[in-house]
Amino acid sequence: MKTLAVIAGILAIAFLWPRPADPLTGFPNVFLWAWEVPEDLQFLDPHAAGVAFLARTVCLRDGSVSVRPRLQPLRYAPGTVLMAVVRVEPQDSKSPPVAAASAAIAEAAAIPHVRALQVDFDATLSQRAYYRELLANLRRRVPPSMPISMTALTSWCQADGWIAGLPVVEAVPMLFRMGPGERPARNFRPALCQSSAGVSVDEPLREPPSAARLYIFNPRPWTEATYRAALREVRKWH
Amino acid sequence: MALRIVIALLILPLFLAIPLELPGCGPFLPEAVFHLQVDPEAPKDFARGELGILQPTYERLYQVIAYRYLAGVGLNQPEAQAISAGPPHPDSWDGSDNPWLAARNKVPGVAPLPRIDTYRQVQKEGFYGMYLNCNDDAFRTAASTLERLRAKPYAADWIAGQDMVFADCSKGAAIPAPASDPQLRADRAYQIASAKFYSEQYDAARQDFQAIAADSSSPWHEIAPYLVARCLIRAGKFADADTELQHIVADPVTARLHASAGGLRGFVRARLHPAERMHELALALVQPDSQATIAQDLIDYRVLFDQNVKPSEDDDLTAWILSFQSGGNGALEKWRATHALPWLVGALQAAGPKDSAVPELLAAASAVKPDSPAYVTVNYHRVRLLPADDARTLTGQLLKLDMPVSARNQLRAERLRLARNFEEFLTYAPRTPVDEDAKPGIDVLDDDSALVLDRAVPLALLKQASTSALLPDATRKNLQRVVSIRSLVLAESPDFDRVFRLLNTPGDSPFVRGGYGRFTEDPGKIDNYRDNWWCPVSGRNREQAAPVANFLSPPDRQQAAAEWTRLAALAAGPAWLGAQTLAFAERHPQDSRIPEALYLVVRASRYGCNDDKTGDVSKRAFDLLHRRYRNTEWATKTPYWYN
Numbered sequence: 001m002k003t004l005a006v007i008a009g010i011l012a013i014a015f016l017w018p019r020p021a022d023p024l025t026g027f028p029n030v031f032l033w034a035w036e037v038p039e040d041l042q043f044l045d046p047h048a049a050g051v052a053f054l055a056r057t058v059c060l061r062d063g064s065v066s067v068r069p070r071l072q073p074l075r076y077a078p079g080t081v082l083m084a085v086v087r088v089e090p091q092d093s094k095s096p097p098v099a100a101a102s103a104a105i106a107e108a109a110a111i112p113h114v115r116a117l118q119v120d121f122d123a124t125l126s127q128r129a130y131y132r133e134l135l136a137n138l139r140r141r142v143p144p145s146m147p148i149s150m151t152a153l154t155s156w157c158q159a160d161g162w163i164a165g166l167p168v169v170e171a172v173p174m175l176f177r178m179g180p181g182e183r184p185a186r187n188f189r190p191a192l193c194q195s196s197a198g199v200s201v202d203e204p205l206r207e208p209p210s211a212a213r214l215y216i217f218n219p220r221p222w223t224e225a226t227y228r229a230a231l232r233e234v235r236k237w238h
Numbered sequence: 239m240a241l242r243i244v245i246a247l248l249i250l251p252l253f254l255a256i257p258l259e260l261p262g263c264g265p266f267l268p269e270a271v272f273h274l275q276v277d278p279e280a281p282k283d284f285a286r287g288e289l290g291i292l293q294p295t296y297e298r299l300y301q302v303i304a305y306r307y308l309a310g311v312g313l314n315q316p317e318a319q320a321i322s323a324g325p326p327h328p329d330s331w332d333g334s335d336n337p338w339l340a341a342r343n344k345v346p347g348v349a350p351l352p353r354i355d356t357y358r359q360v361q362k363e364g365f366y367g368m369y370l371n372c373n374d375d376a377f378r379t380a381a382s383t384l385e386r387l388r389a390k391p392y393a394a395d396w397i398a399g400q401d402m403v404f405a406d407c408s409k410g411a412a413i414p415a416p417a418s419d420p421q422l423r424a425d426r427a428y429q430i431a432s433a434k435f436y437s438e439q440y441d442a443a444r445q446d447f448q449a450i451a452a453d454s455s456s457p458w459h460e461i462a463p464y465l466v467a468r469c470l471i472r473a474g475k476f477a478d479a480d481t482e483l484q485h486i487v488a489d490p491v492t493a494r495l496h497a498s499a500g501g502l503r504g505f506v507r508a509r510l511h512p513a514e515r516m517h518e519l520a521l522a523l524v525q526p527d528s529q530a531t532i533a534q535d536l537i538d539y540r541v542l543f544d545q546n547v548k549p550s551e552d553d554d555l556t557a558w559i560l561s562f563q564s565g566g567n568g569a570l571e572k573w574r575a576t577h578a579l580p581w582l583v584g585a586l587q588a589a590g591p592k593d594s595a596v597p598e599l600l601a602a603a604s605a606v607k608p609d610s611p612a613y614v615t616v617n618y619h620r621v622r623l624l625p626a627d628d629a630r631t632l633t634g635q636l637l638k639l640d641m642p643v644s645a646r647n648q649l650r651a652e653r654l655r656l657a658r659n660f661e662e663f664l665t666y667a668p669r670t671p672v673d674e675d676a677k678p679g680i681d682v683l684d685d686d687s688a689l690v691l692d693r694a695v696p697l698a699l700l701k702q703a704s705t706s707a708l709l710p711d712a713t714r715k716n717l718q719r720v721v722s723i724r725s726l727v728l729a730e731s732p733d734f735d736r737v738f739r740l741l742n743t744p745g746d747s748p749f750v751r752g753g754y755g756r757f758t759e760d761p762g763k764i765d766n767y768r769d770n771w772w773c774p775v776s777g778r779n780r781e782q783a784a785p786v787a788n789f790l791s792p793p794d795r796q797q798a799a800a801e802w803t804r805l806a807a808l809a810a811g812p813a814w815l816g817a818q819t820l821a822f823a824e825r826h827p828q829d830s831r832i833p834e835a836l837y838l839v840v841r842a843s844r845y846g847c848n849d850d851k852t853g854d855v856s857k858r859a860f861d862l863l864h865r866r867y868r869n870t871e872w873a874t875k876t877p878y879w880y881n
Contacts, residue, residue, distance in 0.1 A: 042364065053366065055366075064352075066353075067355070069357045069368040070366070070367075070368060071368060072367075073365065073366070073367040074365070074366040074367065075364060075365055076364055076365075076366070077364060078363060078364050082366075111359070111366065112361075
């Protein structure tokens with residue numbers, strides 16, 4: 001009887017324990033990453049998927065910032081939820097002032113119809129403090145209603161906890177292009193890493209990710225067929 | 239104090255060892271490439287006619303160059319230089335070299351501007367795109383105008399107006415106010431028209447430029463008609479733009495604008511009449527002495543090609559490129575009809591050794607003279623198509639000639655295929671990489687020879703190869719390590735001394751690899767990219783038939799097949815090492831090496847390639863270490879096991 005009561009207690013806690021709220025409420029659970037290739041995504045159902053498109057690349061070089069805009073066209077259906085992705089590329093060890101880099105990223109938030117910003121910066125160990133400061137500055141710079149997301153190397157979500165407390169709504173672990181024999185984890189401990197995951201259409205996963213929101217990468221331009229196939233795969237998981 | 243100095247001296251080298259630049263992206267591991275697919279290894283030599291073995295996968299830029307040489311037109315030195323230089327690069331996204339900013343920011347009393355964003359977003363529902371709105375010419379013109387006006391009393395007013403003009407490059411529609419100073423009137427009118435142009439008010443800008451054109455006192459009246467045409471182009475009124483540009487080209491007074499206007503006309507005609515324009519370009523591109531136009535013509539031609547514009551039927555250049563890139567479709571018929579060299583190359587490329595046309599093609603190919611740009615290509619195909627004995631003789635003759643490295647590699651690959659014995663095989667196995675990571679004078683194995691050595695050759699022959707002087711030193715040494723590990727894993731009861739050594743050499747594996755091998759060269763060091771010991775043979779490779787090696791005797795083949803069956807079933811390195819260690823530990827629990835070996839097994843499961851047995855082996859090694867040897871340093875060093 002005592003054992004039953006313990007089990008019942010555990011189950012009750014498990015069910016009643018508050019689950020993390022969706023950090024991107026009202027956003028679709030699937031986002032297609034649209035990288036620097038001509039993309040025609042007018043076939044997307046805006047309720048089924050959003051588009052996280054590379055909007056600009058912010059290059060940090062010789063202590064100054066330069067911006068390379070997206071030069072390939074992106075077409076999308078009206079009503080599609082757009083997330084502007086800004087890639088940050090340090091090209092030497094001389095970082096510019098945080099405010100200058102942050103201002104260049106923040107400009108992407110002003111792109112019409114963009115509802116969220118995603119920062120893609122594969123920061124090395126020595127660049128983490130800079131990245132942290134950059135995100136803090138960016139958070140102050142863009143309107144509070146504009147969520148900031150970030151991509152994350154899986155190691156950031158596994159071995160070390162450096163991303164804890166960053167002023168972003170989510171960190172998207174990229175479960176692809178990993179080392180030989182490395183298996184992407186299914187669950188991650190830091191809260192920021194739990195809601196979303198990034199996968200690629202050309203790398204089938206042995207275990208589906210447990211995250212509720214998926215960002216899907218395609219090394220080639222998206223077609224309706226690849227999109228449908230990716231969606232079928234995702235629906236098998238959720 | 240002395241202790242502090244000693245510590246500082248110890249720490250200092252650590253700082254010196256940190257590279258100055260660490261790219262945030264990657265890793266970009268070096269991969270040996272033996273012939274390039276997209277462009278030739280030495281584009282400048284190619285532009286001089288050293289075509290090597292022409293590849294259908296080359297970019298169309300190189301197909302055009304190749305066609306010119308095969309058709310006997312070639313490229314003169316200025317043409318080759320024009321092509322190599324490429325088009326003038328439009329102002330990049332990096333404003334650091336903007337000539338206007340450099341000049342403007344030096345003017346006393348003018349607040350410096352750090353950069354000008356030159357791209358503007360297209361405003362269109364359901365569309366996101368940026369375009370280069372302000373290009374180099376605009377900034378150069380502004381800089382030279384500043385030079386003319388900087389001593390004038392209204393210079394600051396003019397600079398302020400120009401700042402408004404360039405602010406429109408990226409957004410907004412700021413228009414300078416008309417000048418109050420009559421001396422500034424004409425320059426201000428030009429600024430107003432330019433501001434309207436950059437803020438996408440094309441009709442208004444056109445009217446302003448037309449007014450400037452009519453004002454003979456304006457320093458801008460000569461160039462204004464050209465800008466009228468640009469307004470029409472931006473507004474999508476290509477036919478009107480064409481008419482305007484025709485007037486400019488026909489007017490001797492505007493001679494200095496003729497080249498630019500001619501270029502713009504080509505751009506307009508490509509949109510108005512793409513098929514006609516592509517045909518014009520195809521004809522122009524095979525004309526001699528075309529150094530003034532060839533660079534831009536090549537760009538326009540390739541753009542139209544990419545848009546799948548239907549080529550004209552009498553356009554031989556386009557027909558040849560289409561045929562050659564598709565593997566030689568229709569080339570044989572064309573060659574029979576024309577007996578032209580480009581079509582012979584195409585027909586040879588498409589031919590297989592059993593095709594009925596081979597004798598006539600071989601006869602024509604053998605008539606190609608050594609000084610022909612096609613000589614290496616046609617003879618490479620002769621090697622492919624000739625009977626084996628003749629092909630061997632021809633390859634021997636060809637390899638004595640001077641030719642691009644990639645061509646030599648491809649001929650050696652053909653000769654390897656024709657090897658009659660193991661010695662010949664080893665002679666032609668090493669190749670010279672042509673990628674950017676290639677080290678001069680260092681040859682390595684290509685995939686074809688590595689695959690034969692890995693899968694089709696028995697251990698005894700592999701051992702022979704590992705001491706053969708026909709292979710480069712580094713390759714021999716690598717093979718010696720492979721032979722050692724292969725003999726260990728194939729043994730009925732592997733010797734634990736060697737298993738223990740292998741636990742300490744993560745760079746060792748029983749499999750032969752081509753190319754540069756492992757990124758971390760020292761086999762005793764853990765590779766940061768998890769390339770340690772070996773991965774299991776994948777399902778696809780396991781089922782794939784062994785590569786053909788005709789020089790092997792039937793007993794050698796049988797022996798190699800038997801060995802491969804066992805290698806293909808081998809667990810991943812860490813799991814295999816773990817299983818061996820655990821089995822030995824059960825039999826010899828008192829052996830002093832066991833605690834360290836168990837630690838090394840867990841380490842291997844962390845850094846090596848995993849399979850479905852790794853987690854179990856790692857946990858068993860961890861449990862045994864902490865249960866039976868918990869007071870050892872090795873147990874302390876092993877806080878986790880890895881799945």
